[in-house]
Amino acid sequence: MIILGIDTSCDDTSIAVSRDRTVLANCISSQDSVHQEFGGVVPMLAKREHHANFQPVLMQALTEAGISIEDVDRIAITIGPGLAPALEIGVELAEQLAATHSLPIEPIHHMEGHLLSSLATNQDGSGGLDPSTVTFPALGILASGGHTEIVLISDWGKYEILGETVDDALGEAYDKVARMLGLGFPGGGKLAQLASFGNPRAYDLPLAMLQSGDCNVSYSGIKTATKRLIYEVSQNATQTLTTEQTQDIAASFQRAALFTFLKKIQKVLEKYPVNNVLLGGGVAVNTVFQEELERLLLPYEAKLSKPVSSRLCQDNGAMIAVAAYIHSQAQYHLPIEKLDRRPQWRLDDYSSALDFSSAL
Ligand code: KG4
Ligand code: ZN
16 A cells, blocks of 8 residues: 655654555655744744645655655545644645545544554665564553653554653753753754763752652653753853753753653553553654663563654654554544544544544
8 A cells, every 4th residue: 555644743844655664755844944043833934834845845755755646545644733733734735635636535643653653664674663563552652842651552543641741741851951052943852962972960950750659751840950050050151051061961951851751661661561662753763762761671571662763753754654554454544524633632532533443
């Protein structure tokens, strides 16, 4: 099955082509340069950019995949969660495309895309987790700029959020601290890079929610404490931080932020013995996070599966196409009367709305 996967949930216009779960093309037009000067994503600008970039990215994806639109069997589109104007334009353009070429269109939850992104294989069919080897329940670990979730996967399409952030997402906290250190937006990746040169034990930052009894995390406290720390280390903002101080602050922040999330993941593992853990989202590219997670899973003998490329971790269309493929294999779909954007859609609400009696 040839699937055209489309995601315009935030500031990347992403269009991909997959053959089943093999990624033939995964094209992304980044809007970072447009939003940079505002220090965050401006929804109406994102919408305008998606509108302008949609056709060129579509052409690029088809060309890279070596196919024409006539070869496509179905369109998979993210309808939520995300920025309302950004989702809206993606849905509208995907619908027009589907109508012009008489193609079925499958609505997908953005976080299901991230959750299933480790199933995608390289263009030559190598890599990627084989879905037939997954045993249930499995766990999903999702960390991006908008979400931080620990998900129980009792079957394909059957998702329960066991733990999540009560305030900022993990990637969002990275971005905010990066901005405090003058690293621009989105600075999460740059902050992680600086952290790799720093001493993670240089400064003590609060480890939030450890005694909360649940599996939720919080990042607003760490963020505020890091702001205070930067102020103190820079002598009440009278001195510029040295490179070493910046690296140590970045490393100390990263240690605190990852530690609390890992502790909550461990809590879930104690309760739910699983064989498979699926990692997804923009923060999944973080090598310290990956290594710490691997270490945490060792005594539980659970296998960690991560996306085969960093492109599959960030927002992309291929994960949406692969999710649609899993829908067809596992025989489920989202029954809806009218295709519409759903900016505030929870993964478990999506899961409960799915129809497991047939594929689209
Ligand atoms: O999944 P994604 O591309 O978009 C959302 O759905 O949010 O995730 C982007 C997030 C940003 O917050 C970015 O700063 C963060 O992922 N990120 C990282 C790293 N690279 C990107 N966070 C920590 N370490 C990294 N190496
Ligand atoms: Zn995302």
